[in-house]
Amino acid sequence: MEAHTEPIIVPKPLDPWKILYRVVNYGGLLLLxxxxxxxxxxxxxMQTAPGTIQAMGRAFLRPDTVYLRTWTVDGLPYAVLETIAIAIAGTFASAFLSIPFALLAAQNIVGEKVSKVGKFLVTMIRTFPELILALIFISIVGPGAPAGILALGIHSIGMLGKLFSEAIESMDMGVKEALESCGGSPFEILFRAILPQVSPELTSYTLYRFEINMRAAATLGLVGAGGIGAPLIFAIRTRAWPRAMIIVIVLIVTVTIIDAISGRIRKKLV
Amino acid sequence: MSATAPQQATGAHEPIVVPRPNHLRRNLIILGVTALIVGSAWFAGFNVFQILANFQRGGRLLRRMFLEPDWSFTPRIYSPMIETIRMAIVGTFWGALLALPTAVLAAENFLQKPWISKPLRFILNIFRTIPAMVLASLFVAIFGIGAFSGVMALSVFTFGLISKLTFESIESIDYGQVEALMSLGANKMNILRYAVLPQILPQYMSYTLYGFEVNVRAAAVLGYVGAGGIGQTFEQALAFRRFDRVGVIIMISFFVVLAIDLVSSSIRKRLV
Known part of the structure; x- marks a missing residue:
């Protein structure tokens, strides 16, 4: 009896075109x-880096808790609340604005040609960075939370419009056809056939976007659109590490709590 | 039966409409959510009328940005734009490279050692809660102003993103293949090589491309805190209130990002 074992993996024969295909793909990736x-x-x-890292570490262990307990407009609790408020208002504004865009991008509502235009429109909105939107809105409505709400509200259409249109595309068309055959008006079809069917999915996506917008709202402050970002960037620029660290810690805790709550609601919904 | 019999005799019909169910709970939730939204808008000082009034002032600005842009500024955008794309490539590479082994360790069904996967997931969650901009401004304090800080921030951010998506994929693989290999007496490395990786590789590559798209968008603004790329040019133009240049930067970076997005998402569609 022979002692050797057969190889389990049978080598696949490679034709030259496949080899060329691989060389082009992987070679191109490597070149890139x-x-x-x-x-x-x-x-x-930086020459100052070791000192900076030490200072960051010390600050992480002993953050600026006085700032955490300042219950005025200049305190951390107010900034956190403002961030959450921006995220909530921006998300839900965009949820309402997304519905017409989603209908425009859904193939089973407006037909193939129009839906392509709608999809491209939504992609364009998604591509536009929210930070730049925030800067544009700041120069229009002035610095502060409203600019942040507008930026998030517009930017989120890009993602919500896409997800909503996919939800609408995969819905049961029978209800819509039933209403059409009874002579339902377009508005009746929208409110009695389309929205009731997709509303759990829409709510779930909106909550998911809310989680993303919480993080985005925290960065918008860097350019002056309200929320926790402004005191954070100020603390980092002035090397006030105890204060920067308490903000980062509170940000992590807040985002984690909101993720947990929102995730639990989403599990119940779908 | 006896109660309905006289009614039928007189020709009266039973009502077809079913009595409405009690919607109290649902209405209370709607009321609560509405209160939350309106309360948030009020707390943030969101005033529709004031914003509409301000829009006229903004119209002038938008006209300067998008209708009368300074196109002669274009050649000076090329090199920061290329730097932005390079930052996104390198950041995605490091993030994706580190994410694969981490995802394998963080998946509950592969190692089946909760003392490794649980703390790893906790750390990954923390990574994902810190926005890329905040990471970038922290790295600028350590590595100085420039593209390297941006690459570091993007790497950490992408690492968190791709790790999470990938370990979720590993957890939802077809476990039959793993069991088949186990019954042949394969060790962990063989299971990983012949059962886990082949199943998740297309998804992992798709996530990497998705990470790249996110990174291109992020890299375009990271410069605002000094982390290199087109954002730095943008910040300077804005600081000098050269809105005609701001418009050029916004439009060009928009079309570059859009082109990359379209190419990448068409590759992703073929992958999965």
Whole structure:
């Protein structure tokens, strides 16, 4: 008896076209990576970096708790509440605005040609960075939370419109046809056939976007659109690490709690 | 039966309409959510009329940005734009590279050792809660102003994102293949190589591309805190209130990001 075992994996025969295909793909990817790496220069860490890291570590262990207990407009609790308020108002504004865009992008509502235009429109909105939207709105309505709400409200249409239109595309068309055959008006069809069917999914997606917008609202403050970002960037720029660390810690805790609540509601919904 | 009999005799019909169910709970939830939204808008000082009034002032600004842009500024955007794309490529590479082994360790069904997967997931969650901009401004304090800080921030951010998506994929694989290999006496490495990886690889690559799309968008604004790329040019133009240049930067980066998005999402559609 022979002692050797047969190889389990049978090698697949490779035709030359497949090899060429792989060479082009992986080679191209490799070239892209090399090109990317060549452009990023490592200049070493700052001379002050060891001190900065030490100061950050010390601050992390002993953060600025006085700031946490300041219950005025300048305190941390107010900034956190404002961030949450921006996220809530922005998300739900965009949820309402997304519905017409979603209908425009849904193939089974407006037909194939119009839906392509609608889908492209939604992609364009999604591509526009919210931070730049925030800057544009700041120059229109002035710095503060309303600019943040507008930025989130517009930017979120990009994602919600896409997800909503997919939900509408996968719904049961029988109800819509039944209403049409009874002579239902377009508004009746929207409110009695389409929305009732997709509302659990729509709510779930809106909550998911709310989780994302919580993080976004925290960054919008960096450009002056209200919320926790403004005191954070100020603390980092002035190297006030105890204060920066308490903000980062509170941000992590808040986002984690909101994720947990929202995730639990989403599980119940769908 | 006896109660309805006289009615039928007189020709009266039973009402077809079913009495409405009690919607108290649902209405209370709707009321609560509405109160939450209106309360938030009020707390944030959101005033529709004031905003509409301000829009006229904004109209002038938008006209300067998008109708009378300074196109002669275009050549000076190319090199920061290319730097932005490079930052996104390198950031995605490091993030995705570290994410694969981490995802395997964080998946509950592969190692089946909760003392490894639980704390790892906790750390990954924390990574995902810190916005890329905040990471970037922290890294700028350590590595100085420039693209390297941005790459670091993008790597950490992508790592958190791809790890989470990938370990969820690993947890939802077809376990039959793993069991088949186990019954042949394969060790963990063989199971990973021949049962787990082949199943998740298309999804992992799709997530990596998705991470790249997110990173291109993020890299375009990271410069605002000094982390390199087109954002830095943007910030300077804004600081000098050269809105005609701001408009050029916004439009060009918008079309570059849109093109990358379209290419990447068409590849993703073929992958999964």
């Amino acid at each position: 990576l090399v090109w990317g790496f060549l452009g990023i220069e490592y200049k070493g860490i």
